[in-house]
Amino acid sequence: MAVTMAEISKLRQMTGAGMMDCKKALTEAENDMDKAIEILRKKGQAVAAKREDRNAAEGCVLAQSVGEYAAVLALNCETDFVAKNAGFVALTKSILAAAVEAKAKSLDEVKALEINGQKIADLIVDESGKTGEKMELSAFEYVEAPATVAYNHFGNKLATLVAFNKAGIAEQVYKNVAMQVAAMNPIAVDECNVSEEVKEKEIAVAIEKTKAEQVQKAVDAALKKAGINPAHVDSEDHMESNKAKGWITEEDIVKAKEIIATVSAEKAANLPEAMIQNIAKGRLGKFLKEVCLLNQDDVTSEDKKTVRESLKAVDAELSVVSFKRVNLNVD
Numbered sequence: 001m002a003v004t005m006a007e008i009s010k011l012r013q014m015t016g017a018g019m020m021d022c023k024k025a026l027t028e029a030e031n032d033m034d035k036a037i038e039i040l041r042k043k044g045q046a047v048a049a050k051r052e053d054r055n056a057a058e059g060c061v062l063a064q065s066v067g068e069y070a071a072v073l074a075l076n077c078e079t080d081f082v083a084k085n086a087g088f089v090a091l092t093k094s095i096l097a098a099a100v101e102a103k104a105k106s107l108d109e110v111k112a113l114e115i116n117g118q119k120i121a122d123l124i125v126d127e128s129g130k131t132g133e134k135m136e137l138s139a140f141e142y143v144e145a146p147a148t149v150a151y152n153h154f155g156n157k158l159a160t161l162v163a164f165n166k167a168g169i170a171e172q173v174y175k176n177v178a179m180q181v182a183a184m185n186p187i188a189v190d191e192c193n194v195s196e197e198v199k200e201k202e203i204a205v206a207i208e209k210t211k212a213e214q215v216q217k218a219v220d221a222a223l224k225k226a227g228i229n230p231a232h233v234d235s236e237d238h239m240e241s242n243k244a245k246g247w248i249t250e251e252d253i254v255k256a257k258e259i260i261a262t263v264s265a266e267k268a269a270n271l272p273e274a275m276i277q278n279i280a281k282g283r284l285g286k287f288l289k290e291v292c293l294l295n296q297d298d299v300t301s302e303d304k305k306t307v308r309e310s311l312k313a314v315d316a317e318l319s320v321v322s323f324k325r326v327n328l329n330v331d
Helices: 005-015 019-028 034-052 086-102 106-110 120-129 171-185 195-224 234-242 250-269 273-291 306-314
Strands: 058-066 069-077 138-142 145-151 158-164 320-327
Touching: 005 019, 019 034, 058 086, 058 158, 058 320, 069 086, 069 145, 069 158, 069 320, 086 106, 086 120, 086 138, 106 120, 106 138, 120 138, 138 158, 138 320, 145 171, 158 171, 171 306, 171 320, 195 250, 195 273, 234 250
Parallel strands: none
Antiparallel strands: 058 069, 058 145, 069 138, 145 158, 158 320
């Protein structure tokens, strides 16, 4: 039985598959539409299995907020071309809408949801069959609070959620904070939410950095006193290069190495511990300002307020409960 163009068009409209794929499926199914759909679904599963080892680094990230609940998810594919495809973006939106409606709490829960009687996991396999690319849900996050906001950055590669302790505030106030999260990539709401492990690691790094700087200052001072430019002898390569240029002599190099070794050892053994600790604590404070959302300078403020200060200016009780950030281009 010959396959008609009308039947091919109908199957294509129902499945989104290519013309030739629809024709082949209908021919194999002897014009049985249900069988043809199943054939195309199996083809999608075959494509998905075949591409399992491929890297799905592109995709679409979208977020949505409805009242006290908001969610963000990432549907990955292999190429930016497919990521921008209307069908792929529409699938991402429909999955997100289903997750928000169900108030999903995990990625596995999202995959198990159904849209028009079909599991989301199967819909992704079907889309993979249409495009020939590996696809997977790679991320899902949600927040719940008296007020929530979602921000989708241009290009659908980055989206954020923010949960607030108080509803009834102007939407732009909420949105400004969501854009802050997108732009500045904080790791915690405030310093209380930064783990002691992270703080201890930052203190340790700050102490070592401060010690190295104090030693280097002493070495540089000693080199200058000896009439040697520190920049000419700051590495073996520079020493040889600058000697070849005639900027320093072999005697200068020998002398510089002796000064560097002697002064470094002496200074390292006599560093003032209290000063080192104070500088390190200052650096930790700067780190916490940079990575804590409420401590950050508000990117939307013209008078250099922190995010905390901007929120308090709107409402004395307003604050952030939590936030989520999903970015395909990992920071």
